[in-house]
Amino acid sequence: MTRYLNEFRPTRRLLMGPGPCNIHPRVLQVMAETCQGHLDPEVTRAMVDISDMLRIVLGTGNEATLAVSGTGSAAMESAVFNVIEPGDKMLVAVNGYFGERLAEVASRAGADVHKVEFPWGKPVQADAVAAELKRLGKVKVVGMVHAETSTGVLSPPAAVANVAHEHGAILLMDAVTSVGGMEVALDKWGVDVCYSGPQKCLGIPPGIAPISMGPRAEEVYKNRKTKVVSYYLDIGLLKEYWMPPHKYHHTGPANLIYAMREGLRMIMQEGLEKRFARHAKNAASLRAGLEAMGMKLFAEPASRLNSLTTVWIPEGVNDAKTRSTLLNEYNLEIGGGLGPVAGRVWRIGLMSDSSHPANIFACLSALEEVMLRQGYEIPRGAGLAAAQKALVS
Numbered sequence: 001m002t003r004y005l006n007e008f009r010p011t012r013r014l015l016m017g018p019g020p021c022n023i024h025p026r027v028l029q030v031m032a033e034t035c036q037g038h039l040d041p042e043v044t045r046a047m048v049d050i051s052d053m054l055r056i057v058l059g060t061g062n063e064a065t066l067a068v069s070g071t072g073s074a075a076m077e078s079a080v081f082n083v084i085e086p087g088d089k090m091l092v093a094v095n096g097y098f099g100e101r102l103a104e105v106a107s108r109a110g111a112d113v114h115k116v117e118f119p120w121g122k123p124v125q126a127d128a129v130a131a132e133l134k135r136l137g138k139v140k141v142v143g144m145v146h147a148e149t150s151t152g153v154l155s156p157p158a159a160v161a162n163v164a165h166e167h168g169a170i171l172l173m174d175a176v177t178s179v180g181g182m183e184v185a186l187d188k189w190g191v192d193v194c195y196s197g198p199q200k201c202l203g204i205p206p207g208i209a210p211i212s213m214g215p216r217a218e219e220v221y222k223n224r225k226t227k228v229v230s231y232y233l234d235i236g237l238l239k240e241y242w243m244p245p246h247k248y249h250h251t252g253p254a255n256l257i258y259a260m261r262e263g264l265r266m267i268m269q270e271g272l273e274k275r276f277a278r279h280a281k282n283a284a285s286l287r288a289g290l291e292a293m294g295m296k297l298f299a300e301p302a303s304r305l306n307s308l309t310t311v312w313i314p315e316g317v318n319d320a321k322t323r324s325t326l327l328n329e330y331n332l333e334i335g336g337g338l339g340p341v342a343g344r345v346w347r348i349g350l351m352s353d354s355s356h357p358a359n360i361f362a363c364l365s366a367l368e369e370v371m372l373r374q375g376y377e378i379p380r381g382a383g384l385a386a387a388q389k390a391l392v393s
């Protein structure tokens, strides 16, 4: 029998990696509704609702706030392509994998890219960015990653925005792993361009990604001498489609637009403050559990993400074996390390719907069992007890 004639039924997994997170049935159900045309008034109405809710989640009044039809990486490219022209100087603060990717995207856009590097696991430091800006002279765009998913580290946007503006540059920020799970306040912080992703703390399946451009960035866009290299990701064209008059630009993914509207509506119903508090509390519980199991956390306390926890893999425990056992026997996905910490850390996500005490308990007990099997000695139940205690305290 030819394999492709078999029905495809994806196994239900518990998703506790660096994204995607588990998607709420309400969001999945709306995706199974009828597909409408990309200019159907019901679809365009949903697009306008999405912009309104994205402004709340991003903490901005930016008119140019919409979603690109593509993943977080498409939104990253759109952000860069719209403000960069060939030869422009861009300084990227790199403290992990996604900072590197941002620099790579900028170089493909023809930017004269400079990097200011920080060790993996450490946050970006504004004074080092300032020193580099002083040395470089005229820089058009500074790029940074708010929540570095490769290391679980949070960096300070307001401080970096300040130094960027002092040197006449705009700040472009990746907020893929923070938006919806931790505070993002573009206007208060002075972030000029920001993009995110749906499948991390917004609880929406991949394929549609937020972007927002403030007045300074729109000015940069308006003053371009060359066309944006990508027709598909040109913010001016995207705005004409996403906002009235809703001019055809590409066939917007109607079912993903429904999903994004429903996911954002769930966030509005929960309330941002409550949602951030939930992510914070559950992260504290997971960290307490891991530490009680004798493991060391990778990021420093002051810069840890609530959406993603990085932990050193203990001596004698096999990374690949552990993760494949978790997946195959427990239907549990956690993430491995990237770059210099590949094979040395795990990345455990508590994003959106996945940020729930039951998932923490499931993860800690499965991890305990799999590590015990490999000869790692842990007092039985110590992780669970500490995680429970952190939740009630």
Ligand SMILES: *Cc1c(COP(=O)(O)O)cnc(C)c1O
Pocket (backbone or CB within 6 Å): 019, 071, 072, 073, 074, 076, 098, 145, 147, 148, 149, 174, 175, 176, 177, 197, 206
């Ligand atoms: C996941 C992620 C991206 C890329 O998003 P995709 O949806 O995988 O394209 C970019 N930046 C950060 C910080 C991420 O975590």
